Amino acid sequence: MIYEVTINERIYSVEVARSGPGWHCRIDGREFPLDVVALQNNMLSVQVRGKSYEVKQESTAAETSIIIGRERFGATVRDPRSLRSRRRANGAGAGPKRITAPMPGKVLRILVPAGNAVQAGQGVLVIEAMKMQNELKSPKDGRVKKLNVGEGALVEAGQVLAEVE
Amino acid sequence: MIYEVTINERIYSVEVARSGPGWHCRIDGREFPLDVVALQNNMLSVQVRGKSYEVKQESTAAETSIIIGRERFGATVRDPRSLRSRRRANGAGAGPKRITAPMPGKVLRILVPAGNAVQAGQGVLVIEAMKMQNELKSPKDGRVKKLNVGEGALVEAGQVLAEVE
């Protein structure tokens, strides 16, 4: 099975296949000798030429991360054969830009009602959690095309709150 | 839903039903006011008249236990309406008695072949784990009716190794 994996903006073509009790891997066409064992849910022990890596996966609504030791990598994995593909919420993309909640919280104020024009960096709405207010800014110049929430609404991290076109 | 629950040889009739966000319970016909919340898998926080209990459930092939603080209770829960009922492997019961493995290990020796007579307390077979040998004894006078394993076999905890009738 071949995946297109993006790690910190760099794209790898990764082929993985079972071989006996373990796995056989190729990366960008090259042989990648590894020994892998599952430890817990979302946690692997990967050994490559004697080096030992404890690898964790963390998936939130906002993003998927791969954690190796103290390093955290933003990851996107695409299966060319399927349309199921996880993309980082804040990743680039054509068309209207989305404004997503960086944390769970409560919508305190709407600063720019739907339909109005905004400039890049201008606050669109304010959410609050743990007594801290977070003004969410427009990613680009344009118009607030859509507001998915009203004042007082409880939102989850990664939830799309508004779209700017 | 009414269950017949056996805790340390004492049998309780326990009725549990949802009520709003929580549960409504009766034990042996009496009201049992409690507030219950799930903490983790197989773990509850139960409050009864202000007293706070952290309750764990542990199920092995051999038995089901309820753990409250430092206390461990052997538990059997029977749903009268269904035949699904968990019973402690070493619990009482009519007919032939079973000899089960107290731990995972390897069958080292068969001391009494199937068909032969045994006395209560006489060793029937020996299993080994972590370099320690464990002689499993007959629970009663009788005859080794059945041997489910041979020498060298790997067995799991709770696995029925032999029956004495």
Place this chain on the structure above:
Amino acid sequence: MFKKVLIANRGEIAVRIIRACKELGISSVAVFSEVDRAALHVTHADEAYPIGPAPATESYLNIPRILEAARRCGADAIHPGYGFLSENARFARACSEAGIKFIGPTASAMELMGSKTRARQAMQIAGVPFVPGSARGLSLAEATDVAAEIGYPVMIKASAGGGGKGMRLVRAAEELKPAFEAAQSEAQRAFQDSEVYLEKLIADPRHIEIQVLGDEHGNLVYLGERECSVQRRHQKVIEEAPSAFVDEDLRRRMGQVAVQVAKAAAYTNAGTVEFLVDQDRNFYFLEMNTRLQVEHPVTELVTGLDLVHLQLRIAAGEKLPFRQADVALQGHAIECRVYAEDPDNSFFPSPGKITQLLRPSGPGVREDSGVYEGWRVPLDYDPLLAKLIVHAPDRATAIARMRRALDEYFVGGIKTNLSLFRRILEHPDFVAARIDTGFLDRLLAAPPRARASANGEVAAVSAALFAAVASGETGGRNGTRPEGAPPASSSQWKTAGRAEGRRTK
């Protein structure tokens, strides 16, 4: 000793106090708001009672509800922890009127120290050194004169304040008016008291505090200092004991002044005297915190004492079990305050469900935690999850040990500030103990230097492997588990080792 103690708090400090109660054979009573029913302090306590809705004003600050719970369960004492009602003299008084021992200083000592201006007057009489400035609340006009007299830059502070609220730095005369008014209204909001006063700014000071302990028989001791200069917006982030900047002589002099301060307030139980220390090792009284501090564990580790045990014993009327001469410091301790906040996103709080929790342990590692895997960190309170504290023979080893512990620490599902601690502990100025209260803001102003990683390929391959297993293709879904079975067993992985292991049998 008390039979039953109610803990009027939540989170790690409530758990820490409950542990002390268990160790002293005291039954512990938790109180909880509606969002905390499943919180760790509730499940750890012997008894637990609801005290209202999520907002602290309706629950953890709700004096009548808390006293009602205490009466109902027959508690003979209440420990307030820190924050919430811990420095509320009215609460202390209400407790004693209800015949329940408040574990802390007397209401009058709290009131004296609670008003910075009254405290300053009392301390000046006691001959305690002060930062030049006004001893009392000021009008804008008075402030202008005092500022001119002592010279800019100056600090404006709230008389009832603490934790940086109602504080403003003023570099020049023209900044005074707006800053003064902002400070007043902030103080009004935070403490229902708009009184502010004025102090000369000490350049690049260190924040160093002395732990004091007094019994109810007139015995007072100091337990060495804590170095608390690593702060973000006047909030402590990392604390140490001892301070690399403090030598035996300075420690003794600061300690003796701290004891004078406590004496002047007829202080009992645990308290902390905060000082500003300038580059020439002059020290100035800041304030006295009339409660147990968040950072008390670093003092416990270097003194070998248990401050909460001692608080309980003292409140129960026991004498201090040791004298000043018996207090000896051993090794070095560092504490990191682990918060649910995102250091990569201007430290916005990050409440939510903790999906995975891997906790550090081993030699010299202590974790005082208020959370567990599967728990949802509520939006409603201070986002402190846990305190990670290490103890080692010397400071360099303590830093190395903390780095090791941080590498073992993983909190999945929410953002935490763990990565911030790595940055701090690797910073040459911190390693060399060249720290003042401006250190962390300077560090944060500089962008974190991104190292090129050698592990990109391993990350890429791992991501693909996770995906391959998660995909239906190999059957089952990563994350689903058969009843009772632990993760590894049910995941799609063939664990090579084990498979071969079986073959050898």
Place this chain on the structure above:
Amino acid sequence: MFKKVLIANRGEIAVRIIRACKELGISSVAVFSEVDRAALHVTHADEAYPIGPAPATESYLNIPRILEAARRCGADAIHPGYGFLSENARFARACSEAGIKFIGPTASAMELMGSKTRARQAMQIAGVPFVPGSARGLSLAEATDVAAEIGYPVMIKASAGGGGKGMRLVRAAEELKPAFEAAQSEAQRAFQDSEVYLEKLIADPRHIEIQVLGDEHGNLVYLGERECSVQRRHQKVIEEAPSAFVDEDLRRRMGQVAVQVAKAAAYTNAGTVEFLVDQDRNFYFLEMNTRLQVEHPVTELVTGLDLVHLQLRIAAGEKLPFRQADVALQGHAIECRVYAEDPDNSFFPSPGKITQLLRPSGPGVREDSGVYEGWRVPLDYDPLLAKLIVHAPDRATAIARMRRALDEYFVGGIKTNLSLFRRILEHPDFVAARIDTGFLDRLLAAPPRARASANGEVAAVSAALFAAVASGETGGRNGTRPEGAPPASSSQWKTAGRAEGRRTK
């Protein structure tokens, strides 16, 4: 200091040594047998290499494979931990011949102490006090004479022995022959050496040992004692430091003798001198263990030192960073050895999958663990899972703290001896420190008194609630989880607190 250290061990001690390496900036190399591929020491190390099948003789005792791995990865030193090859002089020699530093004493010191009889001769020359008996291996005939001379009861011991193997108590002459032969064959099996010797039995002795530390520049210190009298079949179960039975004077005298012992063997690095102490505080040399002990953490907690750091520094040629006069003891420490064994079923080992692991933490609690939730404890090795160690200002508090920590400790899926520790810690003789090497066997001989429980009804109701949720009726099954979701969220429980909490928003 070394660049790269290979740890020729597994389990908690391998993890503990890896942690020390990380703290000293040394890269760590694990080795593992086929059943240990997923073990904690493998995942914690920077590098890891397979060294053969499950049986220790083919892996962790496999000198060629281990040296091959060390050469392959370029390790400049090997730490043997305890057990396995830690006291194998041949291995130590093979290491130095391979140009790899063995972290421990010299091979010759190990050989001297490895033979009880040679050690005894050397120590007698050094004037070390001994239990009356034979200094060398005996024939049955000689044994009969010696026994008659020193008087019964006597102990038969294996010259190459340790851990109680090849040991026999003989109360009267007629028991001598069978016991002697049994000891010989057991010694032959265990150590490929049937030589045994004979000693007078000391009635109700305590087992107290002294930690010594020597650098390679002739400096030797002792780090106080450890009380190890709580044993089952000559295996330590609980250890303490200091011993309640040892006063300043006895500590100094035993310490000085221990240093003499080490000097007589030209001993370097960490070692332990074991003594029997009788009721009149006479002490007799038992043996010297030429390795790091399982119970070394209790010494670390009361001295504030890190013994593994010191082992590495000493092996790297550094001088001891302190003198005897600098060694001060602070507080009291207790260690419990947590085994995968069933105390209710004559301590049969209980390997298998750890389905749930709740670990104690908080003030004064240290856990040195070699396991994690979801891991399968293999059948093939010593069933030590972890060591739980507490530190407190005094012994009474340490006992209370250990009880508290034990209540927080839960290992699901396998049996452990945690309940045994509760029995011991509640026993009046242990609490009063009236312990000798027979204490635990006496305790175990008495049936545990079953308290009537007040919690039967709560248990019954809980069992029913678990069943109700597990049953399909309410939809879903307890234990199944939606992808990535943590337990609480997906279980069928309505968490009242949270539900109401939301309503308040």
